Amino acid sequence: MSLTPLAAAPSARRAAPVFRGRIGGDPRGGHYAVPHRYRLHLSTACPDGLRLAVGHSLLGLDTSCPVTLLPAVPDCPGGGHAALRPLYEASAHHYTGPALAPVLADDWSGRIVSTHTPDILRDLDRFRPGGRARLYPDGLESVIDAVERMCAEGIEEAAQRAGRAGADAGERAAALDTLFDTLGRLERRLGGERYLADDRLTAADIELWVTLVQLDTVHRCHLDASAVHRIAGHRALWAYARRLAAHPAFGRHLDLDGIARRHHGSCRGLEAAGAAVQILDWAEHAADTPDAPRR
Secondary structure (H helix, E strand, C coil), rough: CCCCCCCCCCCCCCCCCCCCCCCCCCCCCCCCCCCCEEEEEEECCCHHHHHHHHHHCCCCCCCCCCCCEEECCCCCCCHCHHHHHHHHHHHCCCCCCCCCCCCCEEECCCCEEEECHHHHHHHHHHHCCCCCCCCCCCCCCHHHHHHHHHHHHHHHHHHHCCCCCCCCCCHHHHHHHHHHHHHHHHHHHHHHCCCCCCCCCCHHHHHHHHHHHHHHHHHHHHHCCHHHHHHHCCHHHHHHHHHHHHHHHHHHCCCHHHHHHHHHHCCCCCHHHHHCCCCCCHHHHCEEEECCCCC
């Protein structure tokens, strides 16, 4: 069964990256795949940070590419982190924008390689230790790309539109139709498969799992109870989410308190009745994540 993306237009979910270097296999390219050179700076309360943390664990890069955890709630205007300011200033002359996470940095030069999560995850896949399965297997690129787009447009953006303060009934209904259509397609896919692509764990599963975490812990708060009950009715989808949450590379990175505080610190929407209808007990699998940077 193929997974067809919703639209051909690029997703608007992620802002345009400030830095977009790539790690290659050729030393002449500057940034090449070598252990102990690169470092991730991220917050697992941020969806993109959670994606990278899960992928980093699946690839077994704890020693070869260390992670510095940032506070759940950014401590600078514009969503920036004070701890990242030196990296940004070293990487761009007279940089005045926010020092946003996540960041892949080059510890050798003290500069930023990339702030673009999809590229970072693909590049981490280049220097996984021997024996680790690839997150982007050859031949599955189109399936993974389709899942990424479905999650961005059909779930995340649709849920945001459906729960937006000031949206009229027609806008909410159209957004919910898109959301339920996407969830239905994924439900049918997972009704007979453990994973989304070729019965193996790939980047597509990271993308969908993080999106479902956001749907239940963030977007649900702005939907009415009937919509949340319909969302929860996709049993194969939520059984899949629960199964992945029990995987040590997934559940141990859940910072539920951090997600809640980050959401309440930036959200301007109105709380709806769906906030009281929790779909999964994520706390059963979440780690006790301290809200402080660590190395």
